[in-house]
Amino acid sequence: MAKLTTRTARKYLNFRLGQSNMSTNQRTFDDAIERLNSLQSNAKVLEMLRNRGKVPNDQSMIEMKEYLNRIGYQTSDLNRLNVIHVAGTKGKGSTCAFTSSILLEIQKKYPDIAPKCIGMYTSPHLRSVCERIQLNGKPVSKELFTKYFFQMWDRLEATASESSNPEKPMYFRFLTLLAWHIFLSEGVDAAIIEVGIGGEYDSTNLIEQPIATAVTSLGLDHTALLGSSIAEIAWQKAGIYKSSATALTCNQVPEALPVLEQRANERHTSLRVIKAPLELKEEMIGLSGAHQLSNAALAIAMVGEYIHKTGHSGPANLLKDPCVLNGLRDVKWPGRCQLETIHGIQWCFDGAHTQESLEATGAWLASRRQHFQDAKARVLVFNQQSRDDPIALIQAFLKGYESSGKDIPFTHAIFSTNITWKNATYNPELLSVNTVTDNRPALHVQEALATWWNKNRSSLNDTTKVAPTVEEAIEMVHNIKEESQSTFVCVTGSLHLTGGVFVVLDKAAFE
Template identity: 45%
Template structure:
């Protein structure tokens, strides 16, 4: 047999993605999600109790869970440099192996390939299924979750920061019998409008990670959600439920992640880390913890990257893809620290927006949120600019990586109907929404293109004729990852 490569692993993994028609037909019933995940775990040779050896800090929420996970991992690594600290997150930006990290570094291609095919082969050699309706192999996210467990167990990590994928109660990560501590970041309203759920529904789902005898922590939440969290913590037997108070001095502490909203995430991370290390210790912002917060890296979230080949082109990368996160994005971008950095030379400076979203119907509300926040933020910082002219060009593109219609292997997405990609359905919806929201915007400055490579090429042409250009890329982490790949930013952004 020829040597199996990283590309082979990625190609096999991509066969586990659900296509558009399968997603439209509906997901597996939630009440069988955990039993099915446990069945797959058993087929790979593990028992649920084995996962307790990972010493898990389990984190969920509507927004900020990835950033909080990154802060928590950085703090633990700083406090215990002798430890191996695992970090499992989703999605990835450029390479799928980014989802599984040890001490902040993704698995190497060799490690990922090794662990992938060990798991793949175990499933191949043990095809027995408890229910005939179960697929032979788990879906994409389930498989990567099992892969993370397998890798971390083999590497004998001392702690594992485990980010929930979606929800909580029925999420693939929620098969660890007894994590060491659980945490919930901000609960938002996005799922209320998108999925027709109430905030109470969302709180019930998220609190499904609470476990008997395990501390449960949360940021301050809207009252409707907080009532549910408190009740569920009692029902599920959490050893205590704590709303984390803001640590003294945190607002004056330098954070490795930009944006006002990161203060709340960093605060929860400190509480999680210190509870993990000693559930009875007084939580304090010590110098070593402050250093961990300052050194935290989380690419693609309120990130500023100067073009490696030209200092006159600056990329502002934020994978914000919900109403609330896009609001935070513009709160960050429309400030002198980011998009207004060159406002003194506004006549010569060009601002470009590169945008896409995977749910076309949400596009108009997303763009309206961005414009509304931009207007209020400009007034707040005393700028004479206005939202309608904040951007000089807007580019709406698909998440297809290359101009020839191909995806980078790690960025392949089969869940988008081919007709949408061919006809640029979502992109034209975004174009129409922008024209209605900003009627005065020049039509020639609105670009609808079929790939990320097309968008990057337009940006480069614009930057060639301007003394300085700033480009905000947002609306999709997949889009941000594609830009990093196509624009050659990996060495400076990741």
């Protein structure tokens, strides 16, 4: 492999940047999305790795470092971002959202100790890819996304001849690099970064000296890549621990903690288990569900680490400080235990997609029974296209609900794909994250779920439907509403499904 230096990338940059900026004026956001979708999707990569029996390894990190060099940066440049790095199976996105919300409030009250510009990188997105890359609590604008997208696209093309790797990285890696490019260009001095999959070999793990690191609640997910036991998964997740930051985590199942502690020791840091304090109550936080308390507590701890590591004293007691309390209360993280009334229909949106998270969602829903118990029609809209056993997932959801002793509330069930529109197309910004790589017949997952539901949960087959697209699932919901008037709908099993429902409902709002 030819040695590629940062100087080489910058040589091309100096020549091409003016050309890139000029050409960007003629290239649109839609052009950027079209090119982004041309990259190999995460789903295709995961399928390839499963088929080959290949697990991520050091080579993936070497490749990612080279891509970073090709766009003009060294790994040491990322240290300027004061990174807060978050891994885990459940709750890592919510923890990032809490952290951002608290820092935004501190920014208002304590400008001397707060970051001037807060970046956040998370995945997946619900409506628009811009949601993944945020500046000061708001998705990056389409104009900025387009500008920096084509700067990076052109840099990668200009340096392709000096690399044996593919000209462009895959979808998630590209967006990770783009987030860093935007953050460094826009002067971000606190970057909250959510791991994609795992930790040790995740593309975000080029970060050498994070300010804070945390592993949220662990469970079995992506076992083909990360390992079949909690201990193996904990090893991967704790790969983000570094000597520059205390290794934070929350209460874990017993087999996880020894591994996390061992990994912290290997990285020459210490493990600190953060427990939600008794004075932190569910009604104090803006994300619903008792499981969010540990995520909020981790966020507070990471904010404390940021203040300390950047050389400030900060508030004596973060939990009692009004701006921290405001950050916890005003946090926004759509599609997670979200209750809304839209067009006369009560909706619950939750993107839970593992057995543990779906069980927690079921238990939370049972605790909110008062919101829907009087609805004549109670509809479940469900899908999980990428996990091996979708029936086990829906069983976990029902187990969580029934743990409170309540009868199952659903009068109707709709099992949908993640395809957005009836013309068999995805919304362009949802295309790659929703790519289906399964070679089995279309609708086999939905039909298997419907068969199981009819056998175990409903004796009336006409109340169980299979929807080829999200648009048709929403039409079925509206048909039920016309017959029943009062209607409650729970959408769960997949963040991609939840995002598709948001997109279809958004379009309907303007018609």
